[in-house]
Amino acid sequence: MFKSFEPNKVFVITSKAPKYVFFLFIVVLSIGLTEALILSPEDYKQSHSVRIMYVHVPSAWISLGIFSSLAVFSLSSFIFSNKHFALIAKSLAPSGFVFNIIALVTGAIWGKPTWGTWWAWDARITSMLILALFYGMYLLAWRVYENKGQVIKITSIIAILGVINVPIIKFSVDWWNTLHQSSSVNILSNTSIHSSMLIPLLIMTAAFTLFSLLIFLMKYNTELIKVKNKGLDRL
Amino acid sequence: MINEIVSMNGYGSYVWSAFSFTLISFATLYFVTKLQLSKEQKRFASKFGSLNEKKTKAAKSQNINKEILSNTSNI
Numbered sequence: 400m401f402k403s404f405e406p407n408k409v410f411v412i413t414s415k416a417p418k419y420v421f422f423l424f425i426v427v428l429s430i431g432l433t434e435a436l437i438l439s440p441e442d443y444k445q446s447h448s449v450r451i452m453y454v455h456v457p458s459a460w461i462s463l464g465i466f467s468s469l470a471v472f473s474l475s476s477f478i479f480s481n482k483h484f485a486l487i488a489k490s491l492a493p494s495g496f497v498f499n500i501i502a503l504v505t506g507a508i509w510g511k512p513t514w515g516t517w518w519a520w521d522a523r524i525t526s527m528l529i530l531a532l533f534y535g536m537y538l539l540a541w542r543v544y545e546n547k548g549q550v551i552k553i554t555s556i557i558a559i560l561g562v563i564n565v566p567i568i569k570f571s572v573d574w575w576n577t578l579h580q581s582s583s584v585n586i587l588s589n590t591s592i593h594s595s596m597l598i599p600l601l602i603m604t605a606a607f608t609l610f611s612l613l614i615f616l617m618k619y620n621t622e623l624i625k626v627k628n629k630g631l632d633r634l
Numbered sequence: 635m636i637n638e639i640v641s642m643n644g645y646g647s648y649v650w651s652a653f654s655f656t657l658i659s660f661a662t663l664y665f666v667t668k669l670q671l672s673k674e675q676k677r678f679a680s681k682f683g684s685l686n687e688k689k690t691k692a693a694k695s696q697n698i699n700k701e702i703l704s705n706t707s708n709i
Contacts, residue, residue, distance in 0.1 A: 447642035
């Protein structure tokens, strides 16, 4: 069923892809930074501090997206007893964690001029912090446990428990009174953000997605070579 | 123009520190990941080099091993 996911076939592509993804990332990031820092207008209420949105929002979106994918791959690895899915999930985690930290830190930096505080135990911020803890536990579990079967079980449990938090983060602004405004960018309904700000936001999101893909590919290649190293020992 | 971009109506320190933190995090993650990858590739190449003729032949029969070695020579 999963023959096309065989490491031997996949490595031919994943070993060559990083250099192209890196080049594309640099191009898209350069355009995104020019748009975000120079060309996009300032906000009538928040003035130039609104520019922090161009790094804060894509980071938050991507950290949520990566954790959701990580949970799907972890669960698939557990259900189908496919270790290759566990390798994919493991390779996704580092960039997801870093994006989560970026979202928290840039959020704190944005909070100071906007709300007058670096930190508040607001539902959105707290649930993002909980997600960072789940990422931390997930990465730590891979380091602590050496038994492959055991680590796959434990990381799958962490991922499944953690993914419950993803819809809580998404709907926290609707369910509770928070400092965060409700979402301005919606796929299914009208987007309230002006195109002059939406375009740079989407370009930065594309750049960040390319970066997470680049890190995933490099990490995945590292994991495959580790497996092959063990294979050489067994020859 | 330059002054306006740097100061951003007094919000410059917030905006630039947010962007700097993001880019520094990217650079750190990229170099750490690259370092781990090249370390693993070098380890593979050295193990491969220490194999005897029979084991080398067996290892070379797998395409992925050849692929790893060809990438290792590019480091």
